[in-house]
Amino acid sequence: MQTVYELARGPLVWVxxxxxxxxxxxxxxxxxxxxxxxxxxxxPARPADEAPPAAMGDEKxxxxxxxxxxxxxxxxxxxxxxxxxxxSALFIAPLLALGHSLLIYESWGISLxxxxxxxxxxxxxILLACAFFFLMRRLVIPRVRSISGVQDYLVLFLTACxxxxxxxxxxxxxxxxxxxxxxxxxGETMLIAIPFSKIGHLVFFxxxxxxxxxxxxxxxxxxxxxx
Amino acid sequence: MPEHxxxxxxxxxxxxxxxxxxxxxxxxxxxxxxxxxxxxxxxLFMSHDKDPRYMPSYKMVHSLGRLYRxxxxxxxxxxxxxxxxxxxxxxLCGRCYCPFGIDIPNVIAFARAILRSQGIYGMYxxxxxxxxxxxxxxxxxxxx
Numbered sequence: 001m002q003t004v005y006e007l008a009r010g011p012l013v014w015v016x017x018x019x020x021x022x023x024x025x026x027x028x029x030x031x032x033x034x035x036x037x038x039x040x041x042x043x044p045a046r047p048a049d050e051a052p053p054a055a056m057g058d059e060k061x062x063x064x065x066x067x068x069x070x071x072x073x074x075x076x077x078x079x080x081x082x083x084x085x086x087x088s089a090l091f092i093a094p095l096l097a098l099g100h101s102l103l104i105y106e107s108w109g110i111s112l113x114x115x116x117x118x119x120x121x122x123x124x125x126i127l128l129a130c131a132f133f134f135l136m137r138r139l140v141i142p143r144v145r146s147i148s149g150v151q152d153y154l155v156l157f158l159t160a161c162x163x164x165x166x167x168x169x170x171x172x173x174x175x176x177x178x179x180x181x182x183x184x185x186x187g188e189t190m191l192i193a194i195p196f197s198k199i200g201h202l203v204f205f206x207x208x209x210x211x212x213x214x215x216x217x218x219x220x221x222x223x224x225x226x227x
Numbered sequence: 228m229p230e231h232x233x234x235x236x237x238x239x240x241x242x243x244x245x246x247x248x249x250x251x252x253x254x255x256x257x258x259x260x261x262x263x264x265x266x267x268x269x270x271l272f273m274s275h276d277k278d279p280r281y282m283p284s285y286k287m288v289h290s291l292g293r294l295y296r297x298x299x300x301x302x303x304x305x306x307x308x309x310x311x312x313x314x315x316x317x318x319l320c321g322r323c324y325c326p327f328g329i330d331i332p333n334v335i336a337f338a339r340a341i342l343r344s345q346g347i348y349g350m351y352x353x354x355x356x357x358x359x360x361x362x363x364x365x366x367x368x369x370x371x
Contacts, residue, residue, distance in 0.1 A: 030250065072326065076264065079264070141263065143272075143277065143279040143282050143285070144261070144262070145279075146279035146282070146285055147263065147285050152261045198257065201258060204327050205326070205327055208327050208328035209328050225255075225333050
């Protein structure tokens with residue numbers, strides 16, 4: 001066990017970080033290679049005197065309600081909120097946990113901001129509850145179950161595992177050293193899996209929504225899937 | 228109207244077509260997180276009692292996704308199953324919304340091209356040789 005612990009705390013950290021960084025870089029470059037720039041259509045601005053009058057009062061409120069109802073938050077509010085909460089906890093908890101900050105400080109002398117342990121605990125429990133929600137959603141709702149494969153369940157397990165084992169390790173439940181080793185191995189496995197599995201949506205989401213032209217884009221929108 | 232071919236599947240041709248757009252299509256299929264949020268954006272899904280077979284991601288994964296997973300080694304029966312998904316269950320209207328911005332109609336259109344390369348075409352009810360037209364004309368249905 002000591003050997004596995006030393007391995008997980010030492011070389012495997014570097015290996016997983018290297019694979020993670022190289023992997024997401026390759027995925028980002030792959031995205032740029034398979035898409036191409038598109039010519040932006042020239043749309044002259046409509047003269048001000050030809051524009052329709054701005055909606056006022058009740059009409060404006062109705063327009064806002066209709067527009068909101070066509071968003072993800074309007075159509076699937078529970079899923080939208082759980083997704084945002086889950087992904088926020090996924091980033092905040094590992095980056096701002098006291099234990100991780102201390103390790104980084106002891107290794108490299110870099111002092112990172114940190115959150116109180118109790119808050120990290122709460123975030124972990126919230127994340128695990130969200131992961132359970134995703135699992136139930138995948139098992140119960142027919143349309144989600146119909147497209148779920150082994151990889152989808154495995155990815156969910158891989159994502160929740162570091163947080164579950166970290167919770168056990170912090171509270172020193174079961175064998176502390178074993179829980180700690182499993183926590184490190186689970187985190188490293190997740191990092192390695194990111195470029196090669198569906199967890200890669202970490203990269204795809206920002207690249208596709210940011211760069212692809214479409215009505216739901218939020219940045220440049222000057223690339224297209226067609227060539 | 229082209230007739231359905233009944234000969235063996237040309238796996239080489241399928242593999243050649245799959246290879247042409249492999250990078251792009253596999254990226255689309257990998258980016259799909261199987262979230263199911265595209266379902267309610269499809270009018271066919273909403274009007275067919277929320278049948279999962281009309282869900283955009285289902286159509287994509289069980290047609291082109293299946294062809295890539297099997298590396299083109301599919302039987303004619305399996306291609307006929309995909310025919311329904313890509314020709315009947317999808318209108319390529321482009322209304323489908325994907326949180327990741329995957330161009331689902333692009334993927335399904337490519338699947339259609341692969342099926343057409345094997346002589347499998349969409350038979351619409353009222354087209355010549357389709358079931359409605361033949362019932363109207365009193366002929367026995369062919370090719371379905």
